[in-house]
Amino acid sequence: MFAYIVRRLLYAIPILLGTTFLLFLLFNVVPGDPALQLAGKHATREVIETIRAELGLNKPWYGQYFDMLKQLITFDFGRSYWTKQKITDMILAGAGTSFSLGFPAFVISTSISLLVGLVIALYRGSKLDKGVVAFSVAAQSVSLLVYILAGQYFLAYKMGLFPISGYDPDFIGRWQYLVLPIIIFVFLSVAPELRFYRTIFLDELYQDYVRTARSKGLGTKAVLLRHVLKNAMIPILTNLVITIPFLILGSVLIESFFQIPGLGDLIVKAIANNDRPVLISMTVLGTFAYIIFNLISDILYALVDPRVQLK
Amino acid sequence: MSSISFPKTTRYLMGLALFLGLVSMSACTGKAGAKGVLKMPAAADAKSLDPAMADDLYTNEAISLIYEGLVEYEYLKRPHQLRPLIAEAMPTVSKDGLVYTFKIKKGVKFTDSAHFAGGKGREVVAKDFVFSFLRIADPTINSGGFWIFDGKIKGLNDWREKNKTAASVDYDNGPEGFKALDDSTLQITLANPYPQLLFVLAMSYGAVVPREVVEKEGKDFGNKPVGTGPYILERWMRGSKITYVKNPGYAHSSFPTEAEEGDDKALLADSGKTLPLMERVELSIFTESQPLWLNFLSGQLDRAGIPKDNFASVIDSGSNNLKKEFADKGMILTIAPSPDVTYTAFNMLDPFIKKAGPKFRQAIALSGDTKDTLKVFYNNRGIPAHSPVPPGLAGYDENFINPYQRYDFEMAKKLLAESGHPGGKGVPVLQYEIGQGAESRQMAEDFQRRMDKLGIKVQINVNQFSELLSKIDQKKAMMWGVAWGADYPDAENFLQLLYGPNAAPGPNGANYNNPEYNKLFEQMRYMADSPERRQIIHRMMEIFATDMPWLPGIHRVTYGLSQKWLKNYKPGYMGGHIAKFLRVDDELKAQGVK
Known part of the structure; x- marks a missing residue:
């Protein structure tokens, strides 16, 4: 290896x-x-x-x-043309912020999607399955901007459940500002992921090994968690690991509307100001992260599936 | 089927979500009662907090809370006047208008910094100003502010040239134009009379910076500011918020004691008080209008401009007043002209534009209805521009009517025919360059429709800003839309936009070059405001209206809202941010928006 x-x-x-x-x-x-x-x-x-x-x-x-x-x-990316800041400092500050927004949203949405995807796959064709799929299609059809505008207006302004926008670099202080953007992020991510995982689980549920396991008297929980989930791991891992670099790169629209100073915001400003060193550094780092996480997903294949051998 | 329980990790995540929700809700109510805090919006972040980098409005405003110069604008007086700030009094000027002598106030100190002896801020002396001004001309700094001194200060351009090739910039042997006669006396000697000198010294480029801190911090100086101003930087979250706290040692500026006739007497309630009036200032940066507006409506901002999309719901179109719903909440509407002009420039060096002549440009101007543009694109927030000079500036002539700033389609067709292009015959496809953004595009399409009626085809080219600048610089752009905001309140700042030697890459992107206009400009630029100067400006406007190197657009008008608890707000200030003059009535604020 x-x-x-x-x-x-x-x-x-x-x-x-x-x-x-x-x-x-x-x-x-x-x-x-x-x-x-x-x-x-x-x-x-x-x-x-x-x-x-x-x-x-x-x-x-x-x-x-x-x-x-x-x-x-030399990993010395120089300074921004526009702000004269060290690019390394800009990226480090923005990456932490974007990650604070993206990572919890990723964990929550993945957990929900996997769990619900597994359940509706199991109840394929039921009212629950049809309802969830219809809901996912509808949720996917609505643009991110609508979620942001509506969330900010109703949940933050009208109901006062969250701050309308803002950010605090303090680790504890930041969460008050991140909850609503995280909810929107989760809402947006769950719909496509759920349908994706449902399809994967359905593929697995009709495999011979599931029938064998059931005929041996294994319970649903054991079949799903011990067999189906494990065998579905390769596409799941691919999807999850490849998503991680994007968590750091941030969400342009969410960061912009919620005044979150992440990397998405940094990229938008760099484009507007023709700040070439920042754009080059971000693109190269993004490419590098993509390569590394691709490699990690390959290694994980080998770990979860003994049939895969890395040569 | 057996029941499925949530896996452990899911249970943990649900717990985390609940915790975050609780943190969020508790925080929503936690900070509402902070006192002595002024919360203002900004439409863009500062690019740096170094006065040498104060090239745009937002950077200039953010810097002006930390740094200051010899003079500043009177807060309450219009037309704009200057008053001493770090200078003890306004300067004495030699009879030939070439030598300005300033006395520096005693006891004005820089804020504390580890780079000062003992970490304590030291007193400002005249040579700090010499250093600060030389820095603007330093060829290694590349300040966008060099134009304020370029060719105007005795020996400065030679000093700059000499230091371009030197191993290090020699600040100890400055030019004759900047001299510290002693610790409290600064002398500026000009190469030519420059009546705008005091105006440019009131800009952030004219602010004083401490040499030892600049040299120690190097390129990071823009992130770690040390000034003499009313506030100190507490935290800068790039792209999100800049937070300032009151400079505890600040004592050299007080609230004005005189207002204008007709001003609300309440504006003088803090008359004579030492500034600043608030303990803390938060500048929140909003690139989107919804969060700005919702934060204002919920009382999280003390002031806001009215976003275009919300304008109709806030302002009664008939009376142009605030609608009852907002007036009942005690919100105060302010309307003030912006010292700016929007225009569509023709590249006068473009072979077709040059050949087509003034009648062609006059015809295009007459085919457009600026009043209609104002209504459709600006919610009537502006007035038609008849010349480059906006109202409120020395040299503005309210009686000047540009004969081509009106809609007259028949006359447009006639002039087009007289220019040799009846019905648009023989006119190539006009290349209209615009920046990015839906509004620019819509306005360009409106122009395209108007031209189509005249029989002229227009190609719209959307550009990144730097791409547009490159096309103008290389004189490849044929027509483009742009705006210019005042650097200082004098007509010269706008009339120089058509001065021949200022051609691209300078501010005269149209490359207009009329010898009579140039001669008159050279005359008026060295004159103080007077009837004679106004007469010269009038003639320049006539030349402009005949040649029409631009299609003049509008002078914008700013509509803003203040919360009932925001005191001392007067619109239309020229010099930097007004935070130090503002006061929040915390008792009223505690009542919230009702």
């Missing part, structure tokens, strides 16, 4: 190089000079050229690309 992990990590190098090159190409093909925006409304040619020199934008393309690679390899 060790050799497999090393090999997969080595594969990551060309993927990361390819990503950085594509990104670099994109920023150089898409018009828009960051120096012009930074020079302000009274820009002069001299000021623009000075800014270009400071940012290294006056170097040939390969010089700029090399600078970018150097920064990424």
Whole structure:
């Protein structure tokens, strides 16, 4: 397995190089000079050229690309063009915040989806199953914006159950602001996940090994938890592990409406301000996280299913 | 089927959810009674808290609570006037208008910082201002504020040039233009008369910063501000909230003792009191309008602008007053003109625009009804612009009527024909550049429809902001919509937008270059407000109206609401954030929004 992990990590190098090159190409093909925006409304040619020199934008393309690679390899992402903050500090602050929002929502929605998915799969065709599926389809058809607007208006403003918006970096203090966004996040995630897990469980419930287990006299609970759930683990793990990087990257709309200073908010502002170093760092980190979590899901396959061998 | 019990982990999660719910509900009621706190909204976050980076309105406002300069605007007086702040008095000016001498107030201190001896804030001296001003010109800082001194201070441009190639910037041998004669005397020597000098010194770029802290903090200075202002930064949650606490050592500024005739007498209730009036200020950043509005309605904000989508439910369209529902809650409506102008610029170097001539641009102007635009897109929050200069500024001429700022479709068709393009014949597809956003798009589509009626086709190109700037810089844009907000209350700040030498990448993105206009601008820019200067400006407006390098849009009007407990609010202040003048009546606030 060790050799497999090393090999997969080595594969990551060309993927990361390819990503950085594509990104670099994109920023150089898409018009828009960051120096012009930074020079302000009274820009002069001299000021623009000075800014270009400071940012290294006056170097040939390969010089700029090399600078970018150097920064990424040394994990010194430099500073934001716009705020002059260290990008590492910006990402660390935003990632913790986004994770505080995303992780509880992920755990709660996954637990609910797995549990309800298992139950309705078991009662396939019943009123409960039809009702839950219909509800999921309906819930999925409504846009996130509607959940946010309605949640904020009715639950926070009209009923006063939660603060309307805001955030507190203090670990205890933050939860008062996160409960409503988490509820919305859960509501939004449960519907598609529930249908996905239901399908997986249905596939498993009609397998021969389930019939065998039942014929041996095993109870429903034992069949579901000991056999069905375990055999359904591969698609479940794939879905769960691949979701984790997105928890850190945050939800743009939720963070924006609830004034949560996470990475979603950071990305939106970086796009608006043409803050290339921030965008490049975020994209490369996202790619890296995706590769790593893909690898983790492969390793987990081997752990949950003895038939899978990593070579 | 046997019953299924919840697995252990699910039970834990349900417990956690319950706990979070309880935390949330208890917290909702927990902070309502905080006293001495002013809660204000901001439409965007500051990019830095370094005065050298105060390039936009929101950054400038956030900085102005921490930093201050020699002079500031009078809070209650209109038209705008200046008063001394860290300066002991307004400066003495030499007869030729070139030498300004300031005396610095004694006892004004920077707030505490570990970078001062003993960690205690030290007194501000004249050489702090020399350092702070040189920093704006420092080629390694790249401040967007260099324009305030560019070419105007004796020897400064040479100093900047020399330091571009130096190993380190030499602050100890500054130019002749900035001199600390002693600890309490600062002398500024100009290269040419510059009547706007005092105005620009009231901007955040003119604020004083402590050299030792700047040098120790380096690029992090923008995150760890140390100023002399009424407030100290307590916490900055980027993109969410900036919290300030009162500077305990602040004693050098007091509430004005004079208001304008016609002002509410209650505005002078705190007359003469040492500022600031509140212990704490919270600036909440709202990029979406719903949370802003709901926070205001629930009393979590002391003031808010009225979002476009809520305007009709708040303001009676007939009387233009607050609807009863809001008036009954004691909310106070304020209406104030913004010192700005919106316009659609033509690139005067574009081959077709250049060749088509003024009649073509006049025809386009006459085909649009600004009153209709105001109604549809601005809830009538604005007035049609007849020239670049907005009302309330020295040099604004309320009697000037631009003959092309009206709707006259027949005349538009006639002028189009006279320009050599009857029915739009021979006009290429006009390339109309806009920024992102639904509203820009809708306004552009409205323009497209109007042009279609004239027989002219318009292609709308949506751009990222920097992309639009690049097109303007490279003189590739043909037409684009934009707005300009005042840096200081003088017509010069708007008339320079059409001054030939300010062509792109400068503020004259239209690349308009009329020798007579340029000559008149050079004359008026060095003059103080006077009938003679106003006459020159009038002539410049006539030239503008004939050439029409822009389609003038509107001067916006701001509608805002204050809670009944917010005291001392007067709209239309020019200099930074007004938090230090405001007071919250905590007893009234405790009653809530009723």
